[in-house]
Amino acid sequence: MLADDDRLNIVVITNILQTEGYVIQQATSGEKALELYDSFQPDLVLLDVIMPGIDGFATCRELHERYGESVAPVIFITAKNESEDVVEGLAAGGADYLTKPFHRKEALARIRTQLQNRELIAQQKQLVAELKKANDAKNKFLGMAAHDLRNPLASIRGLAEFLRDGTVGQLTPDQIDLVNTIHDTSQSMLSQVNELLDVATIEAGELKVHKEAQDLGELVAKSVYLNNINAARKQTQITFDPPATPINGAVDAQKIRQVMDNLLSNAVKYSPPGSKIRVALSGDRPACKISVQDQGPGIPDDERHRLFKDFGILSVRPTGGEKSTGLGLAICRKIVEAHRGAIMALNLPGGGCEFSILLPI
Amino acid sequence: MRFDGKILIADDEAHVRKFIGLIAKQLGSPQILEAKDGREAMEIYQRERPDLVLLDVNMPVQNGLEALKQITSADPEAIVVMLTSLANRETVDEALQSGAANYLRKDTPKDELLAAFRETIAQCFATD
Numbered sequence: 342m343l344a345d346d347d348r349l350n351i352v353v354i355t356n357i358l359q360t361e362g363y364v365i366q367q368a369t370s371g372e373k374a375l376e377l378y379d380s381f382q383p384d385l386v387l388l389d390v391i392m393p394g395i396d397g398f399a400t401c402r403e404l405h406e407r408y409g410e411s412v413a414p415v416i417f418i419t420a421k422n423e424s425e426d427v428v429e430g431l432a433a434g435g436a437d438y439l440t441k442p443f444h445r446k447e448a449l450a451r452i453r454t455q456l457q458n459r460e461l462i463a464q465q466k467q468l469v470a471e472l473k474k475a476n477d478a479k480n481k482f483l484g485m486a487a488h489d490l491r492n493p494l495a496s497i498r499g500l501a502e503f504l505r506d507g508t509v510g511q512l513t514p515d516q517i518d519l520v521n522t523i524h525d526t527s528q529s530m531l532s533q534v535n536e537l538l539d540v541a542t543i544e545a546g547e548l549k550v551h552k553e554a555q556d557l558g559e560l561v562a563k564s565v566y567l568n569n570i571n572a573a574r575k576q577t578q579i580t581f582d583p584p585a586t587p588i589n590g591a592v593d594a595q596k597i598r599q600v601m602d603n604l605l606s607n608a609v610k611y612s613p614p615g616s617k618i619r620v621a622l623s624g625d626r627p628a629c630k631i632s633v634q635d636q637g638p639g640i641p642d643d644e645r646h647r648l649f650k651d652f653g654i655l656s657v658r659p660t661g662g663e664k665s666t667g668l669g670l671a672i673c674r675k676i677v678e679a680h681r682g683a684i685m686a687l688n689l690p691g692g693g694c695e696f697s698i699l700l701p702i
Numbered sequence: 703m704r705f706d707g708k709i710l711i712a713d714d715e716a717h718v719r720k721f722i723g724l725i726a727k728q729l730g731s732p733q734i735l736e737a738k739d740g741r742e743a744m745e746i747y748q749r750e751r752p753d754l755v756l757l758d759v760n761m762p763v764q765n766g767l768e769a770l771k772q773i774t775s776a777d778p779e780a781i782v783v784m785l786t787s788l789a790n791r792e793t794v795d796e797a798l799q800s801g802a803a804n805y806l807r808k809d810t811p812k813d814e815l816l817a818a819f820r821e822t823i824a825q826c827f828a829t830d
Contacts, residue, residue, distance in 0.1 A: 492787050495809035496717040502812050503724050531809060551791065 342366045342381055344374035344400065345389035345418065350441070354387065354418070357445055358452075371400035378404065383413045385455055388435075390419035390426065398433040405434040414455040418443070480545045487538035494534060497527040536668045540651065543675045550679045552591040557702070558583040560594055561622050561631060564601035572609045572618070575661055579605060581620040588622060588629050590702025596676045597700075600684075603669045604633045604696050610659040611637035612693070625702075628682070632697035639688040648686055649674040673698075704730035705823055707753025711736050712743035712769065713785065714761045718808060722756055722785065725816050729823070740764025747773055747780075754823065758808075759786040759793065767797060774801030781826045783819065
């Protein structure tokens with residue numbers, strides 16, 4: 342669409358553009374341009390700046406007001422070319438500026454550029470929409486698959502335990518050994534499936550945090566106690582000195598326990614057998630801090646950025662041959678952030694790493 | 703502590719019935735009945751009047767929540783424990799409000815499930 346009050350200009354420009362194959366809608370004023378925009382749906386608007394009635398800048402502003410982001414790019418055409426006017430034109434939402442008399446080739450090139458941009462932006466929007474759809478489908482599928490795998494794995498683990506306990510008859514030591522393997526493997530798979538399910542749920546935006554007032558010291562102590570059972574297998578010990586006065590806060594106990602389990606099992610995993618893991622809880626309104634110090638190799642500097650990302654597996658290896666999905670810390674971060682807290686990792690000067698979470702209470 | 707009552711286990715997956723069945727046996731129950739969907743669960747309930755029902759939430763034909771509501775409206779004293787793979791808050795609340803005595807995840811370790819069943823029985827039969 343071309344808007345100019347000078348009929349001669351309109352004829353000249355129209356000829357140039359029609360020769361190139363463009364379809365032109367003429368308008369003799371800003372008001373007329375606004376009137377015709379909707380029915381013509383131009384891909385580009387050429388606006389003369391100086392027109393009686395509303396000028397080019399005002400027309401451009403009005404177009405943006407009415408049509409927002411999807412409005413066609415506007416190129417101002419005018420005899421004026423002081424830099425303030427250029428600035429005002431761009432501020433009014435114009436994409437480019439052509440001064441009269443203009444070179445035919447230059448004008449055509451600029452018009453072509455704006456049209457190309459418009460097309461690229463439209464393509465990009467569509468790609469993003471398709472990607473989002475694909476991502477949603479992936480999350481849904483992931484959730485369903487993980488969900489379907491969970492029950493059978495839980496049953497395998499449970500039945501293996503019954504076998505091991507002798508509930509359905511005594512087993513020979515060799516048989517117990519095989520059953521232990523079945524049990525541990527299915528347990529490991531169950532953990533991985535649960536992590537995948539967590540990720541799918543979180544990515545689908547379904548992470549809901551139900552906060553209730555708790556004694557945080559008790560929450561941490563319980564986690565430490567349960568994780569020590571596992572740690573003992575590696576002769577590793579987790580210690581926790583509860584704070585002198587109870588620290589209460591509103592958190593989602595189940596989710597924070599999940600974070601604690603993750604941090605503690607990582608600490609045990611990456612520290613050599615026989616290590617001491619130190620857990621501490623401190624702070625008061627407005628926030629508390631829970632920290633876990635391990636005796637592992639620490640986080641390599643060039644891998645820090647991957648630490649809390651999905652599938653961010655580092656070069657550091659667990660010291661007991663344990664498996665890692667690389668999802669645990671990403672899930673921790675999302676849970677902590679859902680509490681409007683923060684999680685971080687610091688290498689300790691004497692070796693080892695300290696993971697801490699800050700939670701508003 | 704031995705539990706002398708009849709137990710009904712309803713779940714569409716055979717391995718779950720087997721697994722939960724073994725746990726139920728550990729409670730000491732002399733008779734363990736099985737159903738593979740909500741409708742079968744209702745039929746067996748009406749016929750046998752089990753003392754404890756372990757009901758899966760997601761079942762074909764008639765799902766667990768529906769069966770729960772039917773059972774508790776016919777018999778408000780019924781002891782029904784819901785078993786599930788999910789545990790979203792809305793379903794838990796609905797089940798508890800419809801009269802379920804407890805709501806447990808099927809992938810809970812077996813010793814914890816056993817303890818939870820025992821606790822539920824102790825609470826519900828303590829009033830007798």
